[in-house]
Amino acid sequence: MMSTTDWTFNIYRFNPETDQKPTIKSYELQGVDSEMMLLDALLAIKKQDPTLGFRKSCREGVCGSDGMNVDGVNRLSCVTRLSELNNPVEIRPLPGLPVIRDLIIDMEQFYKQYRAVKPYLIGAEPEPEVERLQTPAQRDLLDGLYECILCGCCSTACPSFWWNPDKFLGPAALLQASRFIEDSRDEATHVRLDQLDDAYKLFRCHTIMSCVQVCPKQLNPTRAIGRIKERMVQNKL
Amino acid sequence: MSLIRRRFDALIIGAGGGGLRASLQLSRAEANVAVVSKVFPTRSHTVAAQGGVNAALANVLPDNWHWHMFDTVKGSDYLGDQDAIEYMCRVAPKLVYELEHYGVPFSRLDNGKIYQRAFGGQSQNFGEKQAARTCAAADRTGHAMLHALYQQNIRAKTHFFDEYFATDLIKNEEGAVLGAIVVSIQTGEAMLIEARTTLLATGGAGQIYRTNSNALINTGDGLGMVLRAGIPLQDMEFIQFHPTGIAGIGMLITEGCRGEGGYLVNGDGERFMERYAPNAKDLASRDVVSRSIYLEVKEGRGCGPNKDYVLLKLDHLGADTIMKRLPGIRQSCLTFLGIDPIETPIPVYPTAHYCMGGIPTNRKGEVVMPVKDTPEEPVPGLYAAGECACVSVHGGNRLGGNSLLDIIVFGRAAANEMIEHMKENRYRLPMNEASVEKAMDRLHRWDRKGEGETVDGLKEDLKKAMEDYCGVYRTQELLDKGVEEIGKIRDRLPNVYINDFSRTFNTARIEALELENLVEVAMCTVVSAAARQESRGAHSRVDFPKREDQQWMKHSLYFSEGDRMDYKPVRTKPLTVDSFPPKERVY
Ligand SMILES: Cc1cc2nc3c(=O)[nH]c(=O)nc-3n(C[C@H](O)[C@H](O)[C@H](O)COP(=O)(O)OP(=O)(O)OC[C@H]3O[C@@H](n4cnc5c(N)ncnc54)[C@H](O)[C@@H]3O)c2cc1C
Ligand code: SF4
Ligand code: SF4
Ligand code: FES
Numbered sequence: 001m002m003s004t005t006d007w008t009f010n011i012y013r014f015n016p017e018t019d020q021k022p023t024i025k026s027y028e029l030q031g032v033d034s035e036m037m038l039l040d041a042l043l044a045i046k047k048q049d050p051t052l053g054f055r056k057s058c059r060e061g062v063c064g065s066d067g068m069n070v071d072g073v074n075r076l077s078c079v080t081r082l083s084e085l086n087n088p089v090e091i092r093p094l095p096g097l098p099v100i101r102d103l104i105i106d107m108e109q110f111y112k113q114y115r116a117v118k119p120y121l122i123g124a125e126p127e128p129e130v131e132r133l134q135t136p137a138q139r140d141l142l143d144g145l146y147e148c149i150l151c152g153c154c155s156t157a158c159p160s161f162w163w164n165p166d167k168f169l170g171p172a173a174l175l176q177a178s179r180f181i182e183d184s185r186d187e188a189t190h191v192r193l194d195q196l197d198d199a200y201k202l203f204r205c206h207t208i209m210s211c212v213q214v215c216p217k218q219l220n221p222t223r224a225i226g227r228i229k230e231r232m233v234q235n236k237l
Numbered sequence: 238m239s240l241i242r243r244r245f246d247a248l249i250i251g252a253g254g255g256g257l258r259a260s261l262q263l264s265r266a267e268a269n270v271a272v273v274s275k276v277f278p279t280r281s282h283t284v285a286a287q288g289g290v291n292a293a294l295a296n297v298l299p300d301n302w303h304w305h306m307f308d309t310v311k312g313s314d315y316l317g318d319q320d321a322i323e324y325m326c327r328v329a330p331k332l333v334y335e336l337e338h339y340g341v342p343f344s345r346l347d348n349g350k351i352y353q354r355a356f357g358g359q360s361q362n363f364g365e366k367q368a369a370r371t372c373a374a375a376d377r378t379g380h381a382m383l384h385a386l387y388q389q390n391i392r393a394k395t396h397f398f399d400e401y402f403a404t405d406l407i408k409n410e411e412g413a414v415l416g417a418i419v420v421s422i423q424t425g426e427a428m429l430i431e432a433r434t435t436l437l438a439t440g441g442a443g444q445i446y447r448t449n450s451n452a453l454i455n456t457g458d459g460l461g462m463v464l465r466a467g468i469p470l471q472d473m474e475f476i477q478f479h480p481t482g483i484a485g486i487g488m489l490i491t492e493g494c495r496g497e498g499g500y501l502v503n504g505d506g507e508r509f510m511e512r513y514a515p516n517a518k519d520l521a522s523r524d525v526v527s528r529s530i531y532l533e534v535k536e537g538r539g540c541g542p543n544k545d546y547v548l549l550k551l552d553h554l555g556a557d558t559i560m561k562r563l564p565g566i567r568q569s570c571l572t573f574l575g576i577d578p579i580e581t582p583i584p585v586y587p588t589a590h591y592c593m594g595g596i597p598t599n600r601k602g603e604v605v606m607p608v609k610d611t612p613e614e615p616v617p618g619l620y621a622a623g624e625c626a627c628v629s630v631h632g633g634n635r636l637g638g639n640s641l642l643d644i645i646v647f648g649r650a651a652a653n654e655m656i657e658h659m660k661e662n663r664y665r666l667p668m669n670e671a672s673v674e675k676a677m678d679r680l681h682r683w684d685r686k687g688e689g690e691t692v693d694g695l696k697e698d699l700k701k702a703m704e705d706y707c708g709v710y711r712t713q714e715l716l717d718k719g720v721e722e723i724g725k726i727r728d729r730l731p732n733v734y735i736n737d738f739s740r741t742f743n744t745a746r747i748e749a750l751e752l753e754n755l756v757e758v759a760m761c762t763v764v765s766a767a768a769r770q771e772s773r774g775a776h777s778r779v780d781f782p783k784r785e786d787q788q789w790m791k792h793s794l795y796f797s798e799g800d801r802m803d804y805k806p807v808r809t810k811p812l813t814v815d816s817f818p819p820k821e822r823v824y
Contacts, residue, residue, distance in 0.1 A: 015739055015741060016741055017739050017740065017741055018739070037573075046693075047691075047693045050691070050692070050693070050735060050736060050737055050744075050745040050748075051736070051737040051739075051745060053742050053743075053744050054744075055276075055280075056453055057276055057280045057282070057452045057453055057454045058280070058282070058284065058285050058452045058453075059452065059453060059488070060285065060488050060569060060572075060573075061568075061569075061572065062284050062285050062377075062380060062565075063276075063279070063280040063281075063282075063284050063285070063452065064279070064280060065276065065277075065280045079572050100423060100741065100742050101739075101741050101742040102742075104742050107277075111277075115391055118392075119388050119391065120339075120340060120385075120388035120389055120391060120392040121338075121339065121340025121385070121388070121389075123338055123340070127335075127338045128334075128338075129334070130334050131294075131333075131334050131337040131338075131343070131350060131351050132337060132338070133348075133349030133350065134345050134349055135345065135347075135349050136344075136345045136346070136347060138345075139342065139343075139344065139345045142342045146342045146374075146381065146384070147377060147380070149279070149284070149380070150277075150279055180340075183340070183342075185340070186340075
């Protein structure tokens with residue numbers, strides 16, 4: 001199915017040292033295989049213009065470095081085929097967070113919300129000599145939650161996060177919160193639920209589902225948020 | 238450029254599993270520790286590890302650490318140090334339980350215990366039946382471990398310098414390490430981190446090859462830093478080619494696939510591993526399986542239109558097993574190949590995967606080098622752990638699942654030793670400004686403007702040369718040519734220029750700094766390989782097909798000054814048990 005075509009990429013460029021405001025720069029790649037991944041296309045473009053800035057690491061969708069907004073949708077470039085995209089391709093940084101340079105955003109606000117949910121297992125002490133037991137069914141509850149790669153695609157697609165990035169935790173952090181609430185080994189469930197019971201932290205989610213549509217790991221933050229709400233009700237009873 | 242200066246007790250360079258296990262130990266001991274990483278911690282390459290981590294828990298089949306030790310020594314082709322291997326295999330269960338306590342979401346057995354799968358080179362009772370020793374969180378074990386370790390570091394309030402790039406170690410005249418120069422990638426500012434103890438945990442260098450399973454950031458920076466500091470690298474000729482990379486791309490398909498019952502077939506539909514390894518078959522050691530695939534293809538029994546790969550069959554395992562135990566692999570196949578392994582076999586071919594060699598350390602994580610008549614004298618203040626280190630527990634060939642173990646065992650051991658060292662040496666040594674200046678000069682080299690070669694151009698030539706001259710099978714002729722070619726590439730480095738001089742997130746400059754390290758590591762690898770005239774583990778010489786224990790059961794040491802080789806003996810004496818003497822290695 002190899003089809004080669006010329007591709008055009010309109011890429012958001014901004015260097016705070018030299019630019020007053022961002023510009024869109026066009027790049028051409030000639031005779032490329034349309035089944036090529038976008039990251040490989042960007043690497044080829046970077047050969048033409050080494051000043052183009054974007055993050056990258058694993059090349060296989062597991063490290064979460066290369067979230068970007070492609071044709072209006074947040075994606076990881078390394079697992080996006082050109083054939084899924086429009087030609088010309090429009091590439092911008094993930095929206096809603098400050099741009100450091102070109103496609104590189106400052107994710108501190110995103111990480112801060114992640115840290116705010118105490119994203120670590122708080123187990124019973126003292127720790128046993130061997131593993132804590134967990135049934136396969138209990139472990140299954142973590143599927144769809146623990147796989148998050150912190151790419152930021154979801155939170156930067158969430159309108160509630162755009163308006164209140166400091167108060168609303170956003171889908172990624174809430175998914176993490178759920179990951180620990182659901183873990184049979186965690187002892188802090190009540191504290192976690194009480195902490196989330198706040199007009200902003202959790203309840204700014206209006207179930208718009210943008211987060212679900214963009215998650216490259218097919219995770220479902222909206223469902224996780226729903227589960228937290230159910231647990232809250234149970235917790236109060 | 239002004240230089241910011243910060244002081245810590247301990248500096249850890251690298252936030253993969255090795256670095257984070259060490260920092261957790263130090264933070265919990267209330268040491269003042271800084272972790273520097275060129276990427277946000279969870280983007281480190283440990284995140285990509287799939288299959289699992291070895292420990293003789295005996296949750297599925299009978300097992301004990303002594304069998305694990307035997308398999309590791311044998312797997313290493315008797316180049317592993319048996320004291321370190323004993324130490325690692327003995328503490329493995331404890332440290333895996335500890336990971337579970339940190340929150341790693343291991344897959345579970347019906348009785349609630351950690352799930353374990355079979356991996357290559359594992360046996361019960363010193364070489365008998367297949368064992369199941371690899372503890373797994375589906376096929377995302379590295380992700381699960383790295384995130385849990387990072388999370389516990391958040392809890393322990395470790396101080397992180399995310400997206401800082403370390404360029405050089407700072408040393409004094411006596412050879413003690415005093416810290417390192419790091420550059421903030423975001424602002425371009427250089428910073429001197431003074432530390433009483435420095436740990437290198439910078440991971441592997443798979444990017445010296447064109448086809449590899451590694452992240453783009455695996456450029457062997459720590460290895461380059463060490464060579465520039467006059468410290469040798471050990472056993473660098475031993476590069477593991479993983480048998481099952483996605484053909485043509487190199488991305489990894491975990492050995493766990495074969496552990497779950499998958500097997501390889503050639504173009505005739507034959508299950509060819511039965512010929513090469515009648516007992517272990519598809520679960521023979523990686524070096525053995527990689528060579529077998531190479532030979533099948535070379536002898537015209539490959540698959541596909543160009544007969545240039547073999548197939549990994551999983552379709553007989555059933556959708557349930559694949560969805561439950563290998564979901565990530567299925568996803569990768571769908572994404573990168575457009576095939577579903579539930580129905581269609583996966584085209585695979587060996588891919589450069591892992592660096593058995595690295596910075597020479599003892600089992601406490603201290604970096605050691607020959608000084609006068611002592612073969613292994615600690616370099617004061619310097620430690621190394623993880624894939625960048627060579628303890629050596631992997632010798633000539635690493636067993637699958639032993640690296641995730643290595644990083645936690647020796648990350649922790651190094652941290653403990655650093656804590657000890659700081660108790661005994663309470664005072665900070667004075668800074669050596671000459672060394673700082675030298676490091677800064679090197680950094681400023683990339684501010685030079687001019688016309689010449691590009692970073693990408695030189696990097697491509699380098700990777701191509703490594704593939705051509707230092708691959709799965711090697712000969713003197715090829716390797717000598719490789720030394721010559723890589724030498725020429727090294728000579729071209731001064732003529733490489735970048736055209737971006739901005740300070741803010743200048744990835745062009747970072748890639749240039751990485752290129753310098755790639756060149757050093759490639760040179761070291763090919764020189765070490767050309768010198769070793771025998772076949773052992775992953776180092777397969779067509780012209781010297783046998784292992785020669787008399788002459789070559791010794792570790793190589795490469796010094797960059799004059800591309801000089803030296804050797805030191807293998808530590809064949811374990812801590813408490815009897816030594817495993819070298820035997821012929823059959824699977
Ligand atoms: C695809 C794949 C699958 C694997 N699967 C398994 C498996 O199932 N089981 C197993 O046991 N092993 C597996 N391995 C091997 C294992 O994952 C690695 O050897 C191990 O994770 C290395 O860990 P590390 O902590 O040493 O380094 P890494 O995780 O690579 O971390 C290196 C760190 O150093 C930092 N760094 C590097 N250079 C610099 C610099 N100049 N300045 C600042 N920071 C720097 C990086 O940012 C990073 O944080 C696999 C490897 C690959 C490639
Ligand atoms: S469902 Fe909630 S979290 Fe997800 S995008 Fe909508 S508002 Fe945001
Ligand atoms: S939930 Fe999905 S989109 Fe959001 S950060 Fe995690 S992996 Fe990325
Ligand atoms: S480069 Fe790691 S997710 Fe794309």
